[in-house]
Amino acid sequence: MEWLQSLFFGGGIAHAVLIFSLAITLGILLGKIKIGGVSLGITWILFVGIALSSIGMTVSGDVLHFVKEFGLILFVFSIGLQVGPGFFASFKHGGLTLVCCAAAIVLLGVATAYILHIVTGTPIPTMVGILSGAVTNTPGLGAAQQAYADATGLNDPTIALGYAVAYPLGVVGIIFTMIFIRYALRVKFEKENEGLAALSQEHKFADKVSVEFTNKILDGRTVEYLRDLINRQFVISRVMSSAGEIAMADTDTVIHTGDRLCVICQAEDTEAIVAFFGHRVEMADEEWGGNTPDAELISRRILITKPSVNGKKFSDLRLRTKYGITLTRVNRAGVDLIPYQGLELQIGDRVMVVGTAKAVAQVADVLGNSLKKLDHPNLVTIFVGIALGVLLGSIPLMNVPQPVKLGLAGGPLIVAILIGRFGTHFHLVTYTTMSANLMLREIGIALFLAAVGIGAGDGFVDAVVGGGYRWIGYGVIITVVPLLIVGLVARLWLKMNYYTLMGLIAGATTDPPALAYANATAGNDMPAVGYSTVYPVVMFLRVLTAQIFILFAL
Incomplete structure (x- = not known):
């Protein structure tokens, strides 16, 4: 012993x-x-x-x-x-x-x-x-x-x-x-x-709102023109025309009075942006998935897992130009951020992408979207x-x-x-x-x-x-x-x-x-x-x- x-x-x-x-x-x-x-x-x-x-x-x-x-x-x-x-x-x-x-x-x-x-x-x-x-x-x-x-x-x-x-x-x-x-x-x-509600609002980074565009002075202007004019960070992901047709929006999309816009913006900017465009309307998420001229739009969260994307900016990837998709939000460590062009991406970010099924699949391939890769230390x-x-x-x-x-x-x-x-x-x-x-x-x-x-x-x-x-x-x-x-x-x-x-x-x-x-x-x-x-x-x-x-x- x-x-x-x-x-x-x-x-x-x-x-x-x-x-x-x-x-x-x-x-x-x-x-x-x-x-x-x-x-x-x-x-x-x-x-x-x-x-x-x-x-x-x-x-x-x-x-x-x-x-x-x-x-x-x-x-x-x-x-x-x-x-x-x-x-x-x-x-x-x-x-x-x-x-x-x-x-x-x-x-x-x-x-x-x-x-x-x-x-x-x-x-x-x-x-x-x-x-x-x-x-x-x-x-x-x-x-x-x-x-x-x-x-x-x-x-x-x-x-x-x-x-x-x-x-x-x-x-x-x-x-x-x-x-x-x-x-x-x-x-x-x-x-x-x-x-509690007010305190929670202070820690909310992104808000999603549906707006009917009624500003006649800005009728026929592009999204890029509106963004520069109001000088606030926001994304218009989709536009519903007065005829009920839904299309994705990018910087060159022209907005007309009577259009309905799906807007993602900073929570503290919501009221100002709504007042600038027109007035708020209540629309369920399902209503934004209606008919489009070409194909049905889908929204999908894509996980960034490719090391080559780590540290790059959205402007470097040119995802909107190449694939015709719209980026609405970036979720990082549980917080939603507005995906402006200068935002640097990190492995582990989750990007909300709106577009056709084919385009979204291509973007997923570019960003990685592989959970297995994140398991590797x-x-x-x-x-x-x-x-x-x-x-x-x-x-x-x-x-x-x-x-x-x-x-x-x-x-x-x-x-x-x-x-x-x-x-x-x-x-x-x-x-x-x-x-x-x-x-x-x-x-x-x-x-x-x-x-x-x-x-x-x-x-x-x-x-x-x-x-x-x-x-x-x-x-x-x-x-x-x-x-x-x-x-x-x-x-x-x-x-x-x-x-x-x-x-x-x-x-x-x-x-x-x-x-x-x-x-x-x-x-x-x-x-x-x-x-x-x-x-x-x-x-x-x-x-x-x-x-x-x-x-x-x-």
Whole structure:
């Protein structure tokens, strides 16, 4: 039986693989347990790792260090690729207010932690760990550990211990803050629902409307002339003549009074365009599929899967000129965009095409439209991005007194965001299926948490008994105070919808359990909209401030 004891308590590759597998498996199973509808999720992996390490099931330091850093890189890079396309757009369409509120929560959290450090004398590394646990932000923990190790050449186990102690009540504190604001300010869901339609309209990119053309001054003008005159982005996909004949429209189509137009435009431009053309008429989608001079028109969503199309503009492909089709919408990551000629296409975009069956089939062949091709992972983009991220993260930015670097968390995160947004300019295929991205992310965070827990297990109980229990209180203060301050300001001064406010609170702490609670409470997707709006910026700030907090204190 010596081989069995050696496998569990010895060393070697088999031992390390077994310990990591046990920690991750047991942690995921425990994460399914809910108390009061709330679960710690995969954070249980951290606690299982601590438990295994405390009974002697440890892994060598070099293996732990590699697995921890590589897992963190996989996690933050996959997050960056996911949020990259919408990172800069989050500052538009009313999102700037949410982003500013979220940034204020991050900075207030850092300020609160620093004040507690001064008042209590708790070392900065420990306090940064408590801060990361209090706001349930694992990448911040990784960034702090890596920054401390780079600056001192040592590992401080109290960073992970502070995180582990503060995390459980961090989850509870975030949800408690939502509940407190709801009852303290007497929020009525009926009133919130009244404003829900208006808020949803702000996030709607494209609208479809049927219009009867009655502007006699513009009778006999082309679609191109009308577009230049009104100076707004819109597409006229089909025209129904007064005789009832339906034809596709392009830039040279002549419009006459009495014609009916099928118009796709920006939601905020709908009323202006309708008033400019004539008046709205109610027509079902089936009515636009009527008789045409040549053949029946069909509409079809075509998936862009050809690498040669990636990064090209509609004007480069000349689809309308070559095939006589009309492009009405482009769906990217669940958002409908107006397909203007300068729009750059990305693999994974879904283009709505209107035309004859033959023409639509030809366009589908040009764009790819093959689901199988999207299932193939684009490993070159991922590993090129990781290499560039490590390079960027290793560049010294300033000396205060130690070199400040973006590190193995910040560097890959920034590069992934930039690749996700601008990769098509360099013909990089940045698309990954949601399931593939989630798998990469979950493997990375599971390996990271297991490594952190196994490394922190030795001395965990002694640290808590020897005064670490106070860290729980510090964590609660760091969690609640910034959320209450910004939450009350957002609600009372900025008049923010409560559903959106819950999404802001969950996003500012990057906390999925809090988002799940918010979604269940609201019964709509407004918390998810608020969460996704602030998440990219918050993730970046959490990683950066954790490193700066440590390095400025050394």
